[in-house]
Every structure is written in C-alpha cells, then in structure tokens.
Amino acid sequence: MxxxxxxxxxxxxxxxxxxxxxxxxxxxxxxxxxxxxxxxxxxxxxxxxxxPGCPVCVTPVEDIDFAISLARSGKVITSFGDMMRVPGTTGSLFDARADGYDIRMVYSIDDAIKIAKDKPTLEVVFFGIGFETTAPSNAAALLRGVPENFSILTSHKLxxxxxxxxxxxxxxxxxxxxxxxxxxxxxxxxxxxxxxxxxxxxxxxxxxxxxxxxxxxxxxxxxxxxxxxxAYPRCVNVEGNLKAREMLYQVFKENDSNWRGIGMIENSGLALKKEFEQFDAVNVHADIYDKIPHEKRPSDIHNDENGLYEGCICAEILTARAEPSQCPLFGRRCSPENPVGPCMVSLEGTCYNWYKYTRNKGI
Ligand code: SF4
Missing domain, CATH: 3.40.50.11750 (HypD, alpha/beta domain 1)
Incomplete structure (x- = not known):
C-alpha cells in the first residue's frame, strides 16, 4: 500500500x-x-x-499589575482578550473590569486608537504584548500618528x-x-x-x-x-520582512526584559525610543508605575502575597523542566475556565493545550 x-x-x-x-x-x-x-x-x-512561546504566559506580573493600577486610577485599558484573563498579583484585568474599571477588549491597536480619538477626554492605554510578529503593527500605528490621549504599555519580547x-x-x-x-x-x-x-x-x-x-x-x-x-520556505526567507523590521526599529529599541517564570533576559524586549516617549505609558504615568513591585526572580511566581500561585509550576513549564501533568493543580484546581497560572489561559499556553487535548495524562 x-x-x-x-x-x-x-x-x-x-x-x-x-x-x-x-x-x-x-x-x-x-x-x-x-x-x-x-x-x-x-x-x-x-x-x-x-x-516559552506563549506571549501572554511570559508577560511579567508587574505589567499586569501596572495595567490594573492604571485602570484603578481612571485610565481606559485596552487589551487582547487572552491577556485579560491572566492573573496578576491581585487578579486579572477581567477581575478589575468586574470591579467596574474601564477595561476593554480590542482586536488590534487600531481599535484602541479609535477609542482614544472618539473620546479625547479619556486617557487610553493599549497593552502591547507579543513577539516580533505583533510589534511591527504597533510601530506602524505610531508612525502613522496617534492622538495625544493615547499611550502604549509595551511588553514585547524577542x-x-x-x-x-x-x-x-x-x-x-x-x-x-x-x-x-x-x-x-x-x-x-x-x-x-x-x-x-x-x-x-x-x-x-x-x-x-x-x-x-x-x-x-x-x-x-x-x-x-x-x-x-x-522547513517553512513558503512563508520564511533568509532576510525576513525588511519593511516590517525597519518600522519596528524606527520606533522601538532593544532592552533587557523580564520574562514571567524565567526572569531578566538581556536585550530580549522592546522599549519605545526617546522620540516616542510621549506615548510610552511607563513614562506618561510614571507616578503609578513607580509604585508597582517588580518581579525579579523566577521563584516570585510561587510567592504571590495572596497565594494566587501557590503550587503553580509555570516557571518549570515555560523552561521545559516539567510537563503540565506534573503540576498538582493541573486539571484539578487549574483549568481553562479557572486558570491559576498563565500557562492555562491562552490557546497558546502549554497547560491549556495539554488540558484540552491530553488531559487524561497523569491525572
Ligand atoms: S496547570 Fe495551572 S497551576 Fe499548574 S503550572 Fe499550569 S498554569 Fe500553573
């Protein structure tokens, strides 16, 4: 045959x-x-x-906490849907929205810019996450021009x-x-x-x-x-997308970046260049940012003050030191409906995929 x-x-x-x-x-x-x-x-x-290939999984707690603090101080936070469900120190963006803060789900940075244009009296912050794939569209938007009441919380990773x-x-x-x-x-x-x-x-x-x-x-x-x-020549070539990279580096510069569960990695993130600092949420809202405790060590993920992550081994999952079925919470206390850690939230999360497709393994 x-x-x-x-x-x-x-x-x-x-x-x-x-x-x-x-x-x-x-x-x-x-x-x-x-x-x-x-x-x-x-x-x-x-x-x-x-x-560590899931963007929302590696977004540090401090950025989620910052976004929630911004919302609590009256800013409009705009974010992709799966980012809204990832737990920060005191809950997720969804939890904060349930508390009455103005947090809106968007499909692109352009949706967030439209909100800012339509409501010039509001301060609108776009939570920019993702790898090299998503950062160019944010760069393109800034190059086209954005309203003064708009800023980006940049959490891109390389x-x-x-x-x-x-x-x-x-x-x-x-x-x-x-x-x-x-x-x-x-x-x-x-x-x-x-x-x-x-x-x-x-x-x-x-x-x-x-x-x-x-x-x-x-x-x-x-x-x-x-x-x-x-092995993917139908989409990838040696040089990549030169135009996209040119735009990217017109707007962003590489910086050391904190990966949730991993820690600081040299030159692994993107920060806005000085020419765009008036749209950098960290700069615009420095008074709020400076009050956010910064996650420094991978072990912090287990040591959240309110016990949200007790038992979660996302740090090991993200670095392939463990498989989801080795987590005592997998499929028990932690599921896509009630994610305890970031790896269970997104369609791209390892725990999510193991739960959805191989959940009987080990439990
Ligand atoms: S199953 Fe849940 S608690 Fe366990 S490592 Fe994955 S996300 Fe964390």
Whole structure:
C-alpha cells in the first residue's frame, strides 16, 4: 500500500530515532503537537519540549499589575482578550473590569486608537504584548500618528535571546524555530545559536511541517552538523520582512526584559525610543508605575502575597523542566475556565493545550 508523506516521515523519524530533546518556542507549535498527538506517534526517545512561546504566559506580573493600577486610577485599558484573563498579583484585568474599571477588549491597536480619538477626554492605554510578529503593527500605528490621549504599555519580547538562554539552562539538543516570528526576522538571527552546536529548523504549523522539522533536526544531529535550516520556505526567507523590521526599529529599541517564570533576559524586549516617549505609558504615568513591585526572580511566581500561585509550576513549564501533568493543580484546581497560572489561559499556553487535548495524562 502506498504511504502518504506523513507516514513516510513518521517511519523515517522511527528509523533514525536516538535520544533527542527538541524544543519548540511557539504556542502554535504546541497546539499542533498536542492537537494531533504528535508526541504519541513518534518514538518516546525523541522528546518534543515546549518552551516559552506563549506571549501572554511570559508577560511579567508587574505589567499586569501596572495595567490594573492604571485602570484603578481612571485610565481606559485596552487589551487582547487572552491577556485579560491572566492573573496578576491581585487578579486579572477581567477581575478589575468586574470591579467596574474601564477595561476593554480590542482586536488590534487600531481599535484602541479609535477609542482614544472618539473620546479625547479619556486617557487610553493599549497593552502591547507579543513577539516580533505583533510589534511591527504597533510601530506602524505610531508612525502613522496617534492622538495625544493615547499611550502604549509595551511588553514585547524577542525570541532569539530567550533561545540563547535556554541553550545554557536546559539540556536541549536542537530547536524547531517559530514560523510566525521567522517571517519577520528571517533565519539570520538564529545563526549565533546554531554556531554553538544547536541545530535549528524553522518550522511551519501543519502536522507535515512539524514532522519535517523533526527529521531535519535528526539529520543534523546524525551528521554532526548544526546550522539553521528552513522547513517553512513558503512563508520564511533568509532576510525576513525588511519593511516590517525597519518600522519596528524606527520606533522601538532593544532592552533587557523580564520574562514571567524565567526572569531578566538581556536585550530580549522592546522599549519605545526617546522620540516616542510621549506615548510610552511607563513614562506618561510614571507616578503609578513607580509604585508597582517588580518581579525579579523566577521563584516570585510561587510567592504571590495572596497565594494566587501557590503550587503553580509555570516557571518549570515555560523552561521545559516539567510537563503540565506534573503540576498538582493541573486539571484539578487549574483549568481553562479557572486558570491559576498563565500557562492555562491562552490557546497558546502549554497547560491549556495539554488540558484540552491530553488531559487524561497523569491525572
Ligand atoms: S496547570 Fe495551572 S497551576 Fe499548574 S503550572 Fe499550569 S498554569 Fe500553573
């Protein structure tokens, strides 16, 4: 009987199977892997690890607390939907909205700008989160011009510095690099990581893409190579999207950034440049920002004053030191309906996907 391409790739992965730890750093990869049970159809020794690829999961508590403090002081907070459900120190943005504060869900920065234009007497803050994929649209909006009563709480993250850190902190053998992010940054930024001995394959989001990415990492390991390869050429090229990056760096500069559950990573975030500081919520509302306690250590995630995170092991989940089923709260006290930690909130969260597609594992 004729085998299809997926079956041939699975056979090939089996034939070449050696103990291997391949990390992806993209919530959409986790979704494909969990939804189609890819871990169950490849040999056990080929482990697929889930890294910090979910934007709302890595947004630090201090930024959520700042957004809530802004709302409590009368500002209008605008945010993507899944960010609104992530717990901060005293609850989520949704909880604050239930308390009567003006917090609105938007689908893009343009929705937030429209609110500011329509209501010039209000101070509107857009909670800007996400990786290299979402930051360019925020940069484009600022370059087009925004009203004076509008500002951005910038919480963007850059993926290559986090991958670099993970090569030091975890015993990962290679990476499936994120297809979405790579459409913007291209394949070059991964070169320094592969040059240190870590095979990297830029991978798309279909089952076939993921299986192909795995075989390409296996090939590199087997032949003693480590380079950056592109298994997603229909969307990603070497240079990436030059126009998007040009806009990005017209508006933003790289800065050290705090990743929830991981801690500070050098040059892994984006801050607004001086020319745009009048739209920087941290600058505009410095009096409120300065009162926010800043999360400094990964262990802080367990030490919330009101016990919100007691028992949550998101810090270990985000760095692939543990799997969701090892969390004592998984599927019990913590579920998508009642998330205790950030990894259970978003469609891109590892705990969310394990709960939705593999929830019987370990509980
Ligand atoms: S299951 Fe919930 S409490 Fe446990 S690590 Fe995941 S998000 Fe945190």
């Amino acid at each position: 004729m085998e299809n391409i997926e079956q041939r790739l699975i056979l090939r992965i089996n034939e070449h199977a050696t103990p291997l730890r391949i990390m992806h750093v993209c919530g959409t990869h986790e979704r494909t892997i969990s939804k189609y049970a890819i871990r169950d159809i490849i040999p056990e020794e080929v482990q697929l690890l889930s890294g 993926m290559p510095p986090a991958m670099e850190l993970l090569t030091k902190d975890t015993n990962v053998d290679g990476f499936l690099a994120p297809g979405h992010v790579s459409t913007i940054i291209g394949t070059h930024p991964y070169d320094p990581i592969s040059e240190k001995g870590f095979p990297i394959v830029v991978t798309g989001f279909e089952v076939l893409d993921v299986l192909l990415g795995i075989t390409m990492v296996q090939d590199q390991i087997e032949s003693g190579r480590s380079c950056v390869e592109n």
